[in-house]
Amino acid sequence: MSEITNPTARTRVVREPHRGTYDRETVYQILDEGLVCHVGFVSDGQPFVIPMNYGRSGDNLYLHGSAASRMLRCLDQGVPVCITVTLLDGLVFARSIFNHSMNYRSAVVLGRAVHIDDPAEKLEALRMISEHIVPGRWKDVRLPTETELKATSVLRLPIQEFSGKARKGPPVDDEKDYSLPTWAGVLPLTLQPGEPVNDSRLDPARAVPDYVKNYRRKK
């Protein structure tokens, strides 16, 4: 496939262009912090948007799901997809309703997914997805059997056509509105882990692993 120069007409951020970025490192930070992506594809002219887990390794995104899934079988055909990851960082309160906003970081990747057939590559992609979600987990689990591996479809999407968009910082009001008595500022939002809950069939003497106890998304 020929090299794509970002942004393309399809990924260029038109509204609030100063919020757009086409820098791989910045976009990869967003992808690496996210846990869920929203996958868009078209079937019979209807767009569908489905939440999925994913992983990234180098310039590729990996998706997995049941080999029997409608969506996976659709994506398998190499149809155009859009994968979007959004991180919500806060609510922005301005004096005017018009200038209210949210602080966020989002990444959009366009392309066509490729089905991974080779069992070794498939296993490695599953490891990437697992390590993306919980670094350190893979070494502790019972790995997939041949049957489980066959029941799983794994797709690779080369990250070629992409963009990021972000807003941060305080509200920006019209100059004349600053004198209004309305409270203005930012309410930060973060995805926070709670207390780990042991499975009821777990030996109560078993310790919660550090990668669960100290789980954080930000690197």
Added chain:
Amino acid sequence: MSEITNPTARTRVVREPHRGTYDRETVYQILDEGLVCHVGFVSDGQPFVIPMNYGRSGDNLYLHGSAASRMLRCLDQGVPVCITVTLLDGLVFARSIFNHSMNYRSAVVLGRAVHIDDPAEKLEALRMISEHIVPGRWKDVRLPTETELKATSVLRLPIQEFSGKARKGPPVDDEKDYSLPTWAGVLPLTLQPGEPVNDSRLDPARAVPDYVKNYRRKK
């Protein structure tokens, strides 16, 4: 438009059908807790998935954005859209990697958006979006001017064809795997508000309103 009986072939949950729901109240709870939806639409055969704010009133979803936005102008044409809201509730750790999962609740709404022209209906829709994000805020803000209202596009999507999907609870392992020494359980995740940050140009004597101080998503 004729009444749609849910699920349709397009919204029926095929994989893990016990996780699917077509009950309006359940799906509305998911929509009402979410802050960001992912809007899917097709342009020149390419699906796009864009994060947006939204609001719900009765059996309608409301979206808003700049009247100059490419996306809004595309949706304005009444093209098919898919709106997905996903709430991530936790990471599910099984003994086998194959049985790892996430606890989540998601809602998918398919349809065609209608442009709202009437200024009074538009203002009311904006109020719905504002009250969806921060109940109580609308009464404190400087409301939109005529010019600001003209610069804003507001769309209404009737909630007719929809489904929800959810997973909750502990991991489910294969019987033979329960004897493995691997830690298993759930790490809950929630979107947590932090400490409100006053805008630097705010009178420091001004108190943070209760709807910011006590902000919570769950009803």
